[in-house]
Amino acid sequence: MSAIEAELDQDWVENTDKAVDPEQFLTFIMNDEEYGVDILIVKEIKIWESATSIPRSPAHVRGVINLRGTIVPIIDLRQCFGMPAIEYGPLTVILVLQVSSEKGDREIGIVVDEVSDVHTLEAGQLSPNPEIGSGSKIQCIRGLVSVGEKMVILLDMDELLTQDDFSGISEVKEALLGATNDSNT
Amino acid sequence: MSIDLSQFHQVFFEESFEGLDTMESGLLELDIADIDDEIINTIFRAAHSIKGGSATFGFNVVAEFTHVIETLLDEVRAGTRSINQEEVDLFLQSVDCLRDLLQGLQNKEEVDEAQASELRTQFEIILGSESVDAVDQKTSSETNTGWLIKFKPESHILRTGNEPLRMFWQLEALGKVRITSITDEMPSFAGMNVELCYFSWEIEVTGDNISKESITEVFEWIEDEAEIVLTSLGNDSIEQDSPKSEAIDTEASKQETLKAAVPKIETQAPIKEDKKAKPAARNAKEFGSIRVDIDKIDTMINMVGELVITQSMLGQIGEEFTFDKLGKLQEGLQDLERNVAILHESVMRIRMLPISFTLSRFPRMVRDMSRQLDKKIELVLKGENTELDKTVMEKIGDPLVHLLRNSLDHGIELPELRRKAGKPETGTINLEAFHQGGNVVIEISDDGAGLNKEKIRAKAIENGVISENEALTQDQINDLIFQPGFSTAEVVTDVSGRGVGMDVVRRNIQSLGGTVSVKSEPGVGSTFTITLPLTLAILDGQLVRVGKEIYIFPLVSIVESLSADANQVNKVVGANDVLKLRDEFIPIIPLYETFGIEPDSRHLKDSLIVVVESEKMKVGLMVDELLAQQQVVIKSLESNYQSVGGISGATILGDGTISLILDIPGVVKLAEKYLNYAGVAA
Structure with missing residues (x-):
């Protein structure tokens, strides 16, 4: 093998590495904070439409909508994270996510204030997720990423949305407050 | 030659279960006094293919067990043995046993061989006690210096794809082989048919430790199509001289098996209990796939074809639409509607068995x-x-x-x-x-x-x-x-x-x-x-409105709907209102309160009461308005969300919105929870 070939080979290896490694995530705004989810689980971005409410369901469950014949539950992420509720406006969108759990894949919609951007996650950019009082880590936060000036909180939707009754959510409430404080300092 | 056989397992299991069903119904039809050859043949064929399949896939427990059954069946088929009721029962038991074995294998569980071996011994006793041929089945593993095999295949052996030469090769692997061809039955050259086999052979296999099983295994696939006589070369004198001792042997072995069976009898009862508990789990797994008539699929494919034509027609109209084409458009939409309805029906039919x-x-x-x-x-x-x-x-x-x-x-x-x-x-x-x-x-x-x-x-x-x-x-x-x-x-x-x-x-x-x-x-x-x-996927529903929400009552659960007069309703202290309907007292549950939603009216006089049958009683559910009755397609809430109390599913209405279907017993439970509602008042 000639030197050039070897070099090409090397290049190729590096390129494929790059092609596999970088992960893209979609960011959205809530309460002026930016959050991100893995772009591959986002099935659809929809304008807010009213949902059929489910009796006696937790406050953060807005109801269910008809997504081309499939019944998809809608979660208000603001309510989940203990943020003040707002009027839904023209920018309010539903992100339909496909999350996987032991029971199989599920489609779940989350309501967010507005969709922001798509970023590529470079290697090493992800700082580990913050610790709360007891030192235990919150499962639903994958970590924090700084994009330029901003700080993006990368969420692990599989963890957050697949537990029955979305119990992962209450745990994240206070933790997130801590996390946002961290990012402000 | 490394084909992954496991990909065929599912088909094998399905076919085997079918085969077992065939065997079972055949055995039940069987009239002991007058045995119908056709039935015996059917049972035999089913057993034979299960045996063949299981041997191919290496399920030896099943293969060995079926083999014994098959041998007995074969004797019945050949008319050398009559069959009695106990034997039919034994066959039926073995069908059950085989089903369990296969089920176990299919679910990749540990299979319980005890029952199989017990039944097998019973078969062997039957075979051994009356028939000399049963020597074949005796699990003798005595070793000797060799065997003389007389092998006379039926003339059509080659047509079934069996090549004697291959068997000789296999025998060669066991030991030294000397083969004598017997050509007595060879016709004249002119009378010869190229596809038939006229030879028979005498084969001497000599070597150490050749078990009878290893030889019968070689001929396993064609033993029904050939005459095979095995004679031991080493100690044949003993075996042939003393057929009586043979009989004593079986007698002794019978006793042994009886002894062996004693502790098993004790365990039999729990086994049966187990069986009763099993079927639920069993059924759940059994119907993993579904066999569909080809004509059902054809109808569907035809309809899809029609649908594509209609779609392209509509597409054409839509591309250059002018108002004079309105009639055509409506016509096209009607076609579409009809096609979709038929397609819907035929898809439903697929699930129908x-x-x-x-x-x-x-x-x-x-x-x-x-x-x-x-x-x-x-x-x-x-x-x-x-x-x-x-x-x-x-x-x-x-x-x-x-x-x-x-x-x-x-x-x-x-x-x-x-x-x-x-x-x-x-x-x-x-x-x-x-x-x-x-x-x-x-x-x-x-x-x-x-x-x-x-x-x-x-x-x-x-x-x-x-x-x-x-x-x-x-x-x-x-x-x-x-x-x-x-x-x-x-x-x-x-x-x-x-x-x-x-x-x-x-x-x-x-x-x-x-x-x-x-x-x-x-x-x-x-x-x-x-x-x-007819189906669980569609339900006759009664649409009702409470405030802004529309819910669906399953029509079967509705007894009647009425608007109540004040004098029909009694207040009960510390509990909910009770409606006196003819001779019954029916507790009233306001749906708005149960579900925590805002109604048009909180007063009975402005509301309607739908009397429904719950698990053990009637209740009256208070709603604002009755809307249409229609058939609704049930969609699961659980697939993407979770089960919700009082709600059995959801459906999509004509305008695309979702409406929830009520689960009446669930609603009553919810009411008990949220209204301090204390059960039947009457």
Whole structure:
């Protein structure tokens, strides 16, 4: 093998590495904070439409909508994270996510204030997720990423949305407050 | 040559289960006095293909076991052996056993070989005690210096793809082989058919430690198509000289097996118990796939073709639309509607299976049980081709079993009693399935004693279900047997009478959206009628409005709807309002309060009351308005969300919005939780 070939080979290896490694995530705004989810689980971005409410369901469950014949539950992420509720406006969108759990894949919609951007996650950019009082880590936060000036909180939707009754959510409430404080300092 | 055989496992299992069903029904049809060759052949073929398949896939337990069964069958087939009732029973047991084995293998569980080996020994005793050929089956592993094999294949052996040369090669692997060809039957050259085999051979295999099994294994695939005689070369003198000692041997081995069977008998009871517990899990896994008639698929493909044509036509109109084309557009839309409707129907039909899938196991059950109870019972099945949704079918099996057991145990009397009552000794149970409107009706009727009105009444009073001087019609009394904890059987038998039965039957059938009722006449018999919806995917619904929300009541659960007068409603202290409807007191549950939503009106006089049948009582649900009745397609909430109390599913209405379908017992539970509602007030 000639030197050039070897070099090409090397290049190729590096390129494929790059092609596999970088992960893209979609960011959205809530309460002026930016959050991100893995772009591959986002099935659809929809304008807010009213949902059929489910009796006696937790406050953060807005109801269910008809997504081309499939019944998809809608979660208000603001309510989940203990943020003040707002009027839904023209920018309010539903992100339909496909999350996987032991029971199989599920489609779940989350309501967010507005969709922001798509970023590529470079290697090493992800700082580990913050610790709360007891030192235990919150499962639903994958970590924090700084994009330029901003700080993006990368969420692990599989963890957050697949537990029955979305119990992962209450745990994240206070933790997130801590996390946002961290990012402000 | 490394084909991954596991990809064929599923097909093998399915075929084997089919084969077992064939064997079972064949065995049941079998008339011992006059054996029909065709039936024996059918059973034999089924056993043979199970054996072949399991050997191919390396399921040796199954293969070995089937082999023994097959040998016995073969003798029956050849007419060298008659068959008695015990043997038929043994065959039936082995069918069960094989089914368990295969089930175990399919689910990749540890298989319990104990039962198989026990049955196998029994077969071997039968084979050994009467037939000299059974030496073949004796699991002799004695070693000697060699074997003389006389191998005379039937002339068509080559047509079935078997090549003797390959077998010789295999024998060569065992030891030194000397082959003599016998060409006595060779016809003249002109008379020869190229496809036939005229040779037979004498083969001497010599070597150390050649077991008989290893040789029979070589010929395993063609032993039915060839004459194979094995003679031991080493110690043949002993074997041939003393056929008596052979017989003694089997006698001895019989005793041994008896001994071995003793501890097993003790364990038999729990095994049977296990079996009863199993079927539920079993059924769940069994129908992983579905066999669909080719004509159903053809209809569907045709419809899809039509749909594509209609779509392209509409597309064309849409591209350059002017108002004078409106008529055409409407026409096209009508076509589309019709096509979609037909397609919908044919897709639904795919899930429909003939009810015989469930009914086919009943003749066996009736046969076994009537023997157990010393009764003479004939089961007549009608309308086995009635089609029913796969899901409904899976769930209706157990209730049907229960009803049938009930008729067997309580319904049909013992032969003497029947004779005294002037009825034929053999009782008849009719099981009939048919379509009626959008429903499937299953009727189980017996010509037995009928329900004992007095006994039921007495029992009901004893249990406090009714009061002593309550006047009930015949039908109302009969209906009492569906109450929890109700059994009038004087003795609790193995078959029925634990009193958990009929209410469970009713609950199961209700959970399928069906109903069950009973008609009975003393001395003439009883008839149980089950009405089931054709499919679980579609439901007849009543749309109701509460505030801004639209909910759907399953139409079957609605008794009546009315607007209540104030004087019909009584306030009960510390509980909810009660509606006096004719002779009944019906608790009223305001749906808005139960669900925590905002209604139009909180007052009874502006609202409507829908009286529905819940699990054990009637309740009146307060709603704002009744809307249309329509068929709705049920969609699961659980697939993407979770189960919700009071809601059984959702559907999509014509305008694309979602409406929730109520689960009436669930609503009552919710009401109990949120309204401090304390059960039946009456």
